[in-house]
Amino acid sequence: xxxxxxxxxxxxxxxxxxxxxxxxxxxxxxxxxxxxxxxxxxxxxxxxxxxxxxxxxxxxxxxxxxxxxxxxxxxxxxxxxxxxxxxxxxxxxxxxxxxxxxxxxxxxxxxxxxxxxxxxxxxxxxxxxxxxxxxxxxxxxxxxxxxxxxxxxxxxxxxxxxxxxxxxxxxxxxxxxxxxxxxxxxxxxxxxxxxxxxxxxxxxxxxxxxxxxxxxxxxxxxxxxxxxxxxxxxxxxxxxxxxxxxxxxxxxxxxxxxxxx
Amino acid sequence: xxxxxxxxxxxxxxxxxxxxxxxxxxxxxxxxxxxxxxxxxxxxxxxxxxxxxxxxxxxxxxxxxxxxxxxxxxxxxxxxxxxxxxxxxxxxxxxxxxxxxxxxxxxxxxxxxxxxxxxxxxxxxxxxxxxxxxxxxxxxxxxxxxxxxxxxxxxxxxxxxxxxxxxxxxxxxxxxxxxxxxxxxxxxxxxxxxxxxxxxxxxxxxxxxxxxxxxxxxxxxxxxxxxxxxxxxxxxxxxxxxxxxxxxxxxxxxxxxxxxxxxxxxxxxxxxxxxxxxxxxxxxxxxxxxxxxxxxxxxxxxxxxxxxxxxxxxxxxxxxxxxxxxxxxxx
Ligand SMILES: Cc1cc2nc3c(=O)[nH]c(=O)nc-3n(C[C@H](O)[C@H](O)[C@H](O)COP(=O)(O)OP(=O)(O)OC[C@H]3O[C@@H](n4cnc5c(N)ncnc54)[C@H](O)[C@@H]3O)c2cc1C
Numbered sequence: 001x002x003x004x005x006x007x008x009x010x011x012x013x014x015x016x017x018x019x020x021x022x023x024x025x026x027x028x029x030x031x032x033x034x035x036x037x038x039x040x041x042x043x044x045x046x047x048x049x050x051x052x053x054x055x056x057x058x059x060x061x062x063x064x065x066x067x068x069x070x071x072x073x074x075x076x077x078x079x080x081x082x083x084x085x086x087x088x089x090x091x092x093x094x095x096x097x098x099x100x101x102x103x104x105x106x107x108x109x110x111x112x113x114x115x116x117x118x119x120x121x122x123x124x125x126x127x128x129x130x131x132x133x134x135x136x137x138x139x140x141x142x143x144x145x146x147x148x149x150x151x152x153x154x155x156x157x158x159x160x161x162x163x164x165x166x167x168x169x170x171x172x173x174x175x176x177x178x179x180x181x182x183x184x185x186x187x188x189x190x191x192x193x194x195x196x197x198x199x200x201x202x203x204x205x206x207x208x209x210x211x212x213x214x215x216x217x218x219x220x221x222x223x224x225x226x227x228x229x230x231x232x233x234x235x236x237x238x239x240x241x242x243x244x245x246x247x248x249x250x251x252x253x254x255x256x257x258x259x260x261x
Numbered sequence: 262x263x264x265x266x267x268x269x270x271x272x273x274x275x276x277x278x279x280x281x282x283x284x285x286x287x288x289x290x291x292x293x294x295x296x297x298x299x300x301x302x303x304x305x306x307x308x309x310x311x312x313x314x315x316x317x318x319x320x321x322x323x324x325x326x327x328x329x330x331x332x333x334x335x336x337x338x339x340x341x342x343x344x345x346x347x348x349x350x351x352x353x354x355x356x357x358x359x360x361x362x363x364x365x366x367x368x369x370x371x372x373x374x375x376x377x378x379x380x381x382x383x384x385x386x387x388x389x390x391x392x393x394x395x396x397x398x399x400x401x402x403x404x405x406x407x408x409x410x411x412x413x414x415x416x417x418x419x420x421x422x423x424x425x426x427x428x429x430x431x432x433x434x435x436x437x438x439x440x441x442x443x444x445x446x447x448x449x450x451x452x453x454x455x456x457x458x459x460x461x462x463x464x465x466x467x468x469x470x471x472x473x474x475x476x477x478x479x480x481x482x483x484x485x486x487x488x489x490x491x492x493x494x495x496x497x498x499x500x501x502x503x504x505x506x507x508x509x510x511x512x513x514x515x516x517x518x519x520x521x522x523x524x525x526x527x528x529x530x531x532x533x534x535x536x537x538x539x540x541x542x543x544x545x546x547x548x549x550x551x552x553x554x555x556x557x558x559x560x561x562x563x564x565x566x567x568x569x570x571x572x573x574x575x576x577x578x579x580x581x582x583x584x585x586x587x588x589x590x591x592x
Contacts, residue, residue: 094381127369131373134345166457167461222415222416225410228411240575255554
């Protein structure tokens with residue numbers, strides 16, 4: 001069983017603050033592994049525990065994303081590679097999925113299963129996993145809560161639907177996109193940390209994976225950001241201090257009635 | 262000049278009912294093209310063989326110029342790759358300028374598959390839409406709701422998934438004369454990469470439907486305990502409202518995640534939203550911005566939600582809720 005886990009390094013969104021001129025201040029913002037991707041990694045490791053598997057983690061990003069890959073190796077992932085090239089920078093989801101697909105075809109085409117996080121906490125598009133599946137022309141299940149079993153040429157998963165859960169069978173090879181869950185993601189052991197320290201993580205450029213760089217980056221992405229702005233608040237609101245609980249309660253009940261119309 | 266076409270994917274549930282977002286998007290699409298000469302709003306339905314008359318009627322009411330139906334019993338049970346192929350084939354033929362999907366579980370799975378098949382761009386989970394000089398301007402929250410980004414697409418069709426409940430269907434719809442086209446796509450059983458084995462219902466509380474509520478009382482971490490939080494249900498019962506929660510309250514175990522409001526929960530559009538002990542971080546606000554009125558109760562006058570509310574009341578949530586319940590019972 002050969003598994004690929006897609007991992008993204010993201011800014012810790014809780015750390016991002018606004019400056020006075022409505023720009024985002026990312027100073028001192030730490031980079032973390034995207035939460036869903038940690039669950040994707042844990043899911044892969046549980047398959048490995050249960051039935052054995054070779055797990056490769058793959059990430060596209062700046063050089064510093066290597067630390068995210070070392071972290072998943074310390075958790076028990078076998079190998080990792082980083083896709084990093086200035087031509088990849090500012091790729092949208094469509095372009096990112098093309099790069100990932102090409103890298104997988106060139107370097108790890110013998111995989112059985114690709115596990116992605118359902119969404120990334122910075123962009124929250126949830127599009128890269130599905131787009132990757134389509135570039136590779138293989139099965140896709142999104143919103144996966146857990147895996148029931150894997151046998152021969154198929155996988156059975158539980159998918160969170162709008163207001164129920166479905167049990168789905170998918171042909172392998174497949175891409176599954178994992179949600180965060182209530183189960184624990186394992187902590188690295190000391191031995192894992194040592195292995196991660198020594199691990200060789202190859203860095204592949206567009207050329208290394210025979211990728212035509214015209215199809216990635218800002219130029220190669222079908223979408224672009226025209227403007228970014230701060231969500232607007234309610235300008236004419238008022239704040240009321242110094243009321244007793246009884247006064248506040250009456251005021252609230254009055255206002256609710258008034259606003260309800 | 263070519264027709265300016267906007268296609269809306271009609272999402273149907275397992276019981277053949279239409280997801281409300283499909284109607285919302287049809288109404289929005291017809292509003293967006295109203296000043297564009299020679300335009301057409303199309304609805305694309307993929308499904309089993311059945312009677313679609315009522316569904317067509319509803320789409321006519323919401324402004325569809327044309328309904329395209331691809332009906333074959335192979336589509337009875339959803340399989341992503343089959344639906345992808347059917348939708349993509351029709352879009353290749355129709356060549357619309359803009360395509361909308363609801364940002365539902367199904368829409369967010371299908372739209373990127375279709376966009377990749379058509380080699381075009383897709384903007385996820387939009388909360389505002391505009392068409393300017395033929396260009397779709399799709400705005401969405403990003404960075405956990407801290408930033409809104411307006412995204413454009415260089416290729417055709419320009420695609421977007423749009424959150425449910427952001428746009429509303431008109432209260433007095435005007436019926437259109439809608440054309441109906443039955444179409445056919447060549448798909449095979451072997452192209453079913455996935456199949457549904459079983460549907461497992463989850464406990465759904467019909468009395469607490471956030472999507473339709475006019476008054477919503479939501480509690481956050483500042484509710485302090487589950488017992489306090491549960492008083493909100495009493496308040497809701499007494500005033501005809503429903504109860505929601507922030508992620509803080511869900512994480513603290515006061516409330517079930519099914520009633521979480523925000524970026525990773527439900528989007529609501531109540532007439533009155535009352536927040537108790539919620540700080541008002543962007544991820545939470547992303548779910549409530551389309552409410553008519555926001556009232557917040559917080560002991561901290563500097564909590565972000567205070568500035569984002571129509572009325573902010575500085576005070577203790579527990580005490581105020583107790584007084585509200587007492588007052589209502591005395592009346
Ligand atoms: C990717 C991502 C997605 C997210 N999605 C969501 C989402 O969908 N929905 C969501 O809600 N959050 C979401 N969050 C989390 C969000 O950032 C906040 O952490 C969360 O909304 C905080 O919940 P809270 O306001 O209840 O708690 P806190 O931020 O802890 O605020 C508690 C508030 O209660 C007040 N308080 C305390 N005691 C009292 C009292 N006695 N009376 C009155 N007030 C009191 C405090 O002053 C404070 O303002 C998401 C975060 C991330 C990173």
